[in-house]
Amino acid sequence: MTAGTTAYSTRRALGESDLAACFQVRKDVFVGEQQVPEEIEYDAHDASAVHVLAVASDGSALGTGRLLHGEDAAGKTGGDHTVGSLGRLAVTRAARGLGVGAALVRAIEAEARTLGLAAVDLHAQTHALGFYERLGYTAYGPEFPDAGMPHRAMRRVL
Numbered sequence: 001m002t003a004g005t006t007a008y009s010t011r012r013a014l015g016e017s018d019l020a021a022c023f024q025v026r027k028d029v030f031v032g033e034q035q036v037p038e039e040i041e042y043d044a045h046d047a048s049a050v051h052v053l054a055v056a057s058d059g060s061a062l063g064t065g066r067l068l069h070g071e072d073a074a075g076k077t078g079g080d081h082t083v084g085s086l087g088r089l090a091v092t093r094a095a096r097g098l099g100v101g102a103a104l105v106r107a108i109e110a111e112a113r114t115l116g117l118a119a120v121d122l123h124a125q126t127h128a129l130g131f132y133e134r135l136g137y138t139a140y141g142p143e144f145p146d147a148g149m150p151h152r153a154m155r156r157v158l
Helices: 015-033 100-114 126-134
Strands: 006-012 050-056 061-068 083-091 119-125 138-146 149-157
Touching (some): 015 050, 015 061, 126 149
């Protein structure tokens, strides 16, 4: 994909170097910019999640996200094993506005379809509701705090 002058692609993260790139983007965005404590940014689900990575044509990481499925997602999806949980979506400051976030969401949805999932849930920071609504997600339930920031649950049927 090309947006402006930056060509990039998305892929499932494979191998240690891809995972390290995913974790670095999350550290820069969530820990560095949003002041999320590092000890809550990474969790046991990282080991079993499907991670996706957006990379520029020069190989630099532009963004990441992850998909929880099965028992790992059940706590976030009301126990429904046919629903995956999209999370940890982060785009580097330099890559914002290029369509990277939307491309990552679509890549995660493609991974969910590959796993046979019927829908994807997510917990959106309230300032990002419009972004996810434009991608077909619908908010449900009350606002709640997560890492000290207001969130809403959202779902998109695949």
